[in-house]
Amino acid sequence: MASIKTSQWATTCFTRALNIQYPIVQAPCAGHTGADLIASVSNAGGLGSLGAGMIPPPQLRETIQRIREKTDKPFSVNLFCRTTAPPSTQELDQHYPATDDILNEIRVDLGIPIPTEYKLRSPSFDDQVQVLLEEQVPVVSFTFGLLPEEASEQFRKAGTYLIGTATTVQEALVLAGLADPKDSTRKADAIVAQGLEAGGHRGSFLSGSGPYHEQKSTAQLVQAIRSASKDYPLPILAAGGITTGDDLYTALHDWKADGAVLGTLFMLATESSTPKAHKDYLLTTAKNSESKITRTLTGRRVRAYPNKLMQRIEERAGQEEMIPPYDVQSSKTKDIVAYATSHGIQDYMALLSGVNAPVAATYTNHGTLSAADILNKLVADVNKKVAN
Numbered sequence: 001m002a003s004i005k006t007s008q009w010a011t012t013c014f015t016r017a018l019n020i021q022y023p024i025v026q027a028p029c030a031g032h033t034g035a036d037l038i039a040s041v042s043n044a045g046g047l048g049s050l051g052a053g054m055i056p057p058p059q060l061r062e063t064i065q066r067i068r069e070k071t072d073k074p075f076s077v078n079l080f081c082r083t084t085a086p087p088s089t090q091e092l093d094q095h096y097p098a099t100d101d102i103l104n105e106i107r108v109d110l111g112i113p114i115p116t117e118y119k120l121r122s123p124s125f126d127d128q129v130q131v132l133l134e135e136q137v138p139v140v141s142f143t144f145g146l147l148p149e150e151a152s153e154q155f156r157k158a159g160t161y162l163i164g165t166a167t168t169v170q171e172a173l174v175l176a177g178l179a180d181p182k183d184s185t186r187k188a189d190a191i192v193a194q195g196l197e198a199g200g201h202r203g204s205f206l207s208g209s210g211p212y213h214e215q216k217s218t219a220q221l222v223q224a225i226r227s228a229s230k231d232y233p234l235p236i237l238a239a240g241g242i243t244t245g246d247d248l249y250t251a252l253h254d255w256k257a258d259g260a261v262l263g264t265l266f267m268l269a270t271e272s273s274t275p276k277a278h279k280d281y282l283l284t285t286a287k288n289s290e291s292k293i294t295r296t297l298t299g300r301r302v303r304a305y306p307n308k309l310m311q312r313i314e315e316r317a318g319q320e321e322m323i324p325p326y327d328v329q330s331s332k333t334k335d336i337v338a339y340a341t342s343h344g345i346q347d348y349m350a351l352l353s354g355v356n357a358p359v360a361a362t363y364t365n366h367g368t369l370s371a372a373d374i375l376n377k378l379v380a381d382v383n384k385k386v387a388n
Contacts, residue, residue, distance in 0.1 A: 021045030197241030245381020299329030
């Protein structure tokens with residue numbers, strides 16, 4: 001009896017589409033995901049994901065090939081989309097007193113040089129797409145917007161499964177081809193419903209007022225998207241705050257999600273590339289603080305733990321409107337974050353995380369479990385809930 005029920009919870013329209021065993025996705029946390037982690041998750045029956053938003057094309061190709069050496073199972077690569085053209089060199093070098101002056105003060109305090117010019121944090125999107133097509137990546141997820149029409153068509157022709165990110169019902173309707181009566185083209189094959197509890201960057205790409213534009217908790221967002229798209233449903237993957245087997249069961253059983261995306265939990269896996277100082281913070285200090293959503297670190301809304309970097313920018317910039325957009329701010333903070341990360345200076349790192357890092361620390365036995373151990377523990381806990 002229990003085995004039949006187990007088969008039922010683990011088999012969804014999402015797992016059938018990708019031919020994977022469990023509706024469990026390791027979130028593509030950029031900077032924290034490498035070949036070992038991704039392959040481990042995929043080999044254990046989930047969907048491993050590479051956060052490629054900041055990876056140059058040659059390194060991206062090498063990483064994909066390393067993943068293929070370690071697994072023959074499906075895996076995903078995540079891309080950062082753009083809603084506007086990248087800034088020119090002149091725009092990138094423009095001085096923003098509210099943020100640039102404090103960043104230079106921080107550089108002096110840390111003993112690192114003040115840049116004479118800035119370079120984009122994100123590599124060429126078109127070149128990244130070309131690598132994914134040439135390497136025949138089976139699943140491509142995307143955030144910050146929609147895939148350009150040409151790239152979307154290329155992936156479609158290649159048979160690539162596409163997963164888009166929505167932080168509101170309206171964004172989900174756009175991805176599902178339900179927002180415009182004149183355009184019913186699906187922009188994705190599945191939708192990540194990114195609730196407010198989710199760590200890392202918000203995938204938002206639309207602004208507006210009204211209930212369909214509201215930012216919601218993960219539970220509210222999944223159920224609202226399901227209700228709004230019931231006549232033309234896509235697989236909905238719950239993302240944000242899902243940290244234990246009980247959470248996973250709730251997402252699948254109560255919220256009626258077709259899968260779940262877990263980030264912070266897998267950032268603590270033994271194979272993750274999460275920097276040691278970042279992992280140490282999540283395992284120890286995080287229990288004494290709360291993560292928050294801010295634009296200070298990169299110019300886009302991101303959930304992270306407060307530290308001196310965040311606080312000093314907030315104090316000087318005041319209103320969020322004074323913080324430059326993503327391409328500018330992320331290019332100007334990256335040298336500080338990189339230096340702090342390499343030297344283990346938590347006060348000036350980007351301590352990205354979801355809301356439940358202390359729970360994740362406990363669930364992973366204080367970061368001692370492998371990705372496969374974590375996934376198997378999730379499955380075992382859901383099986384117990386189903387059996388009871």
